Amino acid sequence: ADPDPLQDFCVGILNSTSTSLNGFPCKPAFQVTSDDFFFDGLSKEGNTDNVFGFSVTPGNVLAFPGLNTLGLSMNRVDYAPGGMNPPHSHPRATESGVVIKGKLFVGFVTTDNKFYSKVLTAGQMFVVPRGLVHFQMNVGKGKALTFTAFNSHLPGAIVLPTTLFASTPPIPNDVLTKTFQVEASVIDGIKTKFGA
Numbered sequence: 001a002d003p004d005p006l007q008d009f010c011v012g013i014l015n016s017t018s019t020s021l022n023g024f025p026c027k028p029a030f031q032v033t034s035d036d037f038f039f040d041g042l043s044k045e046g047n048t049d050n051v052f053g054f055s056v057t058p059g060n061v062l063a064f065p066g067l068n069t070l071g072l073s074m075n076r077v078d079y080a081p082g083g084m085n086p087p088h089s090h091p092r093a094t095e096s097g098v099v100i101k102g103k104l105f106v107g108f109v110t111t112d113n114k115f116y117s118k119v120l121t122a123g124q125m126f127v128v129p130r131g132l133v134h135f136q137m138n139v140g141k142g143k144a145l146t147f148t149a150f151n152s153h154l155p156g157a158i159v160l161p162t163t164l165f166a167s168t169p170p171i172p173n174d175v176l177t178k179t180f181q182v183e184a185s186v187i188d189g190i191k192t193k194f195g196a
């Protein structure tokens with residue numbers, strides 16, 4: 001979904017103070033080395049010790065600046081037993097993924113509110129069309145692991161529970177009580193779970 005590149009590569013300078021554009025400015029070619037095109041960040045298991053029992057390790061342009069302008073990126077996602085990647089969407093990319101380990105319940109909902117889902121095991125692949133809300137849940141006995149790929153160097157993630165209940169500043173309770181047709185105490189209870 002990203003625009004086409006205008007040169008072979010444009011290794012991103014993430015901390016440029018002089019230039020800002022759609023993407024990141026390019027490191028001068030004479031400073032580019034092999035190391036700019038390799039990334040070790042997805043080799044280690046993430047820490048799943050959180051309320052959801054999962055961990056996303058991003059391999060996007062912010063972590064791996066060699067991806068700048070190339071229109072793709074990857075994540076590593078680790079799941080504790082029973083862990084989940086909660087409902088979220090990527091505004092700038094279609095996602096595809098492959099299960100490396102474990103048994104994963106994967107689903108997304110379309111703009112006309114249809115739910116598509118399947119339980120996948122190692123070696124099996126899934127796709128989530130751009131922008132649609134989706135989740136993955138570990139339904140196996142042990143840990144699960146996936147690698148996901150995106151057609152954007154920075155897909156972005158709108159994570160529904162934190163977007164709605166842990167924004168800064170918070171969305172006022174009267175918006176959320178009306179949205180979900182519940183009492184304020186229910187909203188407060190949810191907000192507390194996310195440390196708001």
Ligand code: GLV
Pocket residue numbers: 056075076077085095134135136148
């Ligand atoms: C999985 O849904 C991911 O966003 O990596």
Ligand code: MN
Pocket residue numbers: 088089090095134
């Ligand atoms: Mn996703």
